[in-house]
Amino acid sequence: MSAERNVKAETKEHTVTGQIPWSETCFGCNGGPNEGVGLRLAVTDDGYVACRYFTKECHQGFPGFVHGGIIASYFDEVLWGQTVILAPEASAMTVEMNIRYLSAVKTGQEIRVIAKPAKVEGRHIYVEGFLLLPDDTVAVTAKAHYITVKKSNTLTEHENERMKHGEEPAYRTIRF
Numbered sequence: 001m002s003a004e005r006n007v008k009a010e011t012k013e014h015t016v017t018g019q020i021p022w023s024e025t026c027f028g029c030n031g032g033p034n035e036g037v038g039l040r041l042a043v044t045d046d047g048y049v050a051c052r053y054f055t056k057e058c059h060q061g062f063p064g065f066v067h068g069g070i071i072a073s074y075f076d077e078v079l080w081g082q083t084v085i086l087a088p089e090a091s092a093m094t095v096e097m098n099i100r101y102l103s104a105v106k107t108g109q110e111i112r113v114i115a116k117p118a119k120v121e122g123r124h125i126y127v128e129g130f131l132l133l134p135d136d137t138v139a140v141t142a143k144a145h146y147i148t149v150k151k152s153n154t155l156t157e158h159e160n161e162r163m164k165h166g167e168e169p170a171y172r173t174i175r176f
């Protein structure tokens, strides 16, 4: 993805085929009114992890704009989704992340955050992604490096029940 500013993505509709499991204790997943980000990650038929997300007022840095650290959390979460597809038997931790903030992201609008199919080298998983504003401007790009570790975080019984019953994604297609 280009690092130029004010670039609009050429978009098309992608079909959603599933959802990445989520945990209530995770800052990126927990969607309470204030605490947490509350992202839900969809998987598309062509191997992307993608989400539509309404940016929260309580995540402001400069008035009216999302804090850069929160934007980093969007990417850590969405790009991590690719590691779940690749290594469902493991868990992956972030060891490096690079973010380019090209345009400010306003609060109170629907954005899309997308993770491209990953590159794998042994335990190392490399994922790139981008954030689209409502008018398809590429506002932020990111690259992350994850390392798989032996699974240590388990879901609670209640969360497992929810997973078993296959919570449906909130939307069937996503444009990016």
Ligand SMILES: CCCCC/C=C\C/C=C\C/C=C\C/C=C\CCCC(=O)SCCNC(=O)CCNC(=O)[C@H](O)C(C)(C)COP(=O)(O)OP(=O)(O)OC[C@H]1O[C@@H](n2cnc3c(N)ncnc32)[C@H](O)[C@@H]1OP(=O)(O)O
Binding pocket: 021, 022, 023, 026, 028, 029, 076, 077, 080, 084, 088, 089, 092, 093, 094, 095, 096, 123, 145, 147, 149, 153, 154, 155
């Ligand atoms: C169906 C499946 C469902 C799964 C999901 C289920 C439930 C989900 C529940 C909860 C989770 C929910 C959501 C998660 C959402 C988002 C994810 C957020 C991710 C994070 O928020 S995560 C926090 C920040 N993250 C850290 O806190 C990492 C600190 N780190 C370490 O804990 C260790 O580093 C570790 C354990 C990663 C590896 O340790 P280790 O002992 O196993 O391995 P070792 O040290 O030998 O390194 C092995 C190779 O990594 C290279 N390496 C290491 N560090 C590097 C670095 N910084 N840069 C470049 N390369 C690095 C070495 O150079 C070597 O490279 P080489 O193999 O080539 O020699």
